[in-house]
Amino acid sequence: MRDSEILMNPSDLVRFLKKDPAEFTKEDIIRFCEENRIEMVNFRYAAEDGKLKTLNFVISSREHLDTILSDGERVDGSNLFSFIEAGSSDLYVIPRYRTAYMNPFTEVPTLELLCSFYDNDGKPLESSPEYVLRKADAEFTRRTGCIFKTLGELEYYVISPPDDLFPGRDQKGYHSAEPFVKFADLRDEAMRLIARAGGRIKYGHSEVGCFFSDDTYYEQHEIEFLPMPVEQAVEQVILAKWVLRMLGNQYGVEISFAPKITVGKAGSGMHFHMLVEKDDRNLLVEDGKLSPMARKMIAGILDASDALTAFGNTIPTSYLRLVPHQEAPTTVCWGDRNRSVVVRVPLGWIGAGNMTRDANPCEGSCAGERPSKQTFEYRVADGSANPYLTVAGLVVASLRGIEMPGALEMAEQLYVSGNIFRPEFRERLATFRQLPASCVESAEALEVKRAIFEADGIFPAGMIESRISTLKTFNDRGLSEKLYGNNDAIRELVEEFIHVA
Incomplete structure (x- = not known):
């Protein structure tokens, strides 16, 4: 160093x-x-x-x-x-x-x-989640000669007694600043402590969720990390959860990573951004646009996306978050800068190199080529995810996409531009697959596609069987419809899973 x-x-x-x-x-x-x-x-x-x-x-x-x-x-x-x-x-x-x-x-x-x-x-231990991820990562590098990197976005709610001073606006908390956000100091302290424990943090901010319910205040935040090799990336997410909960205990507030706090309010996801490097070069970009390798990886993830929920959306309230018009994906497709798709390609500073010079005229020329920051983002997983298994699943699906015949054609067919819920997309949207709507459906998807994950001995068969069995025990098929309008039942279910993974 x-x-x-x-x-x-x-x-x-x-x-x-x-x-x-x-x-x-x-x-x-x-x-x-x-x-x-x-x-x-x-x-x-x-x-x-x-x-x-x-x-x-x-x-x-x-x-x-x-x-x-x-x-x-x-x-x-x-x-x-x-x-x-x-x-x-x-x-x-x-x-x-x-x-x-x-x-x-x-x-x-x-x-x-x-x-x-x-x-x-x-x-x-073959079935240890940490070792499953290590095997997936090693296989990806062995077959591609590349390094797979990822970063997590950790969303969470702070739950506390109400504070009537400078109240935040309902569902308008995105990037709010003090005094209209009450727990920025807890987030800032968490970021410092996570960094001391080895986490590499990109930034933190308040999120959309901000509301009062039954004399309780709910405030949503997010901490996002820097791209790291997959094992370190997962470790820092797990450590961050521990740090945040410990601080919540000190502050006398609840910290929850639950996917849904109540219906109609923003849920909390655990999004994962991905990139691939070789010789310190980001291979997601080629000639100023998304590379064929990136599009093949996206196709592989989309093809396995229903089964991936078995690792990333593991409790009944996961499927109260995955509903239309809530900035959470339900339809298997991908797009640019679109938050309602399974895979989103965010802004990546491509062709945008003169902004700093424009904002700072005294800076002069910003000479020299900077490494590409382009990633693509898997938006389905939530706080109930086992991050080791979720990221291992993404690595396996990406590798399969790189080697899968017809992957580029699949990526083209599943690409959408703009808001997928606009009327002109209705007919095309009806032809796309939907993500599972319950733990039971997630288990059924994993049963059908388990061979993807068991290939090369990465996910042991016993682990897959256990995951399927656990998901089916929730017996939650059609639960969202059954709970509709029953606020007491929803509250009881949320409380049951308030402190997930």
Whole structure:
């Protein structure tokens, strides 16, 4: 790392060790703990429910620290994953040194490390979501020679008692500033703490959702990250959820990533932007426009989009969000700058290089070609998603699209320009497939297309079976229609799933 990168890096470990986290060694971690008087070490790992679990260690000696960093520890996998039987449930959790960060919430100096799961033979647990993503990423790079990068957009609501001063306007909270937004300080503090834990943040802002209901105030925010290799991209989303919930607990407010808080108000998604790089060049752009590779990837995602909901939309209230005219997708198609499609291609600074010079005449020429920032965005997933499996599914579907005969033709057929709900689109829209409208339909779509995900041994068959079974147990086919107008039943359902993944 360059000196400037070290000096401005918010990570305590990077500044102390003066190296990139990818280069952290066991000896680095031990030296940091010794010289910073670390008293406790926590192992963290995301289980099937997507929430971070914790195993705590009080460090008694250098030898003790060396042992846990070298050997990890045993855990009961049957209480972490539904598809592991109690009779053979012991798993190892092994820390990944590059993930080390200081816990910002403890008075006692405490170091945190994210862990991977290993089976009784010391091999990566095939059905661990983290390992499924690692396999998908490795297969993509092996077959394309490229690096797949992604970034998450994390939307959430702050739920609190009402504040009558400077009330925000109903459903008009997008990019509002204080005093008309009440919890910008919580968001700003979260961003700082996420960055200290290794997250690479692009920006944060208030979102559309802003309303009062039953003497309760609901305020929506979003934190968006920078593109990262897929494992790091998912880790920072999971850490961000933990940080936000911890801060909510300190502030005395609820933080919810639930896909829907109430009908008729903005839901919360977890969108993922994607790009592909080779030799530090973004391959989504060619000759100033979206490349054939990008369009093939989009076709692959659209082809698998109904089954992808099994990983990204995992609870009944997910399908209260996926309704027409709510800036959430329902129809399998894609387009530019369109928020009602499965895949959106946002502005990417193509052909827009002179804006800074126009805004700042004294700056002079903005010479030199800057790396392309172009991405495309999968808009279906929500806060109930298992981000490891969702991103793994996107990687698998993208790779399949690159290799799929007729992918470019499919992409052309499924492209829409402008608002897809305009009257002139009605006839064409009727020919497009619809996303599932319930967990049961999502399970049925995964049953039909499970071979896409099981190819190359990436998603184990047992995991797919478990996902299908879990989704079907909700028995929620037609639930949206049954709940229509029944506010008490909707409120009860929302409360049941208020603290998802």
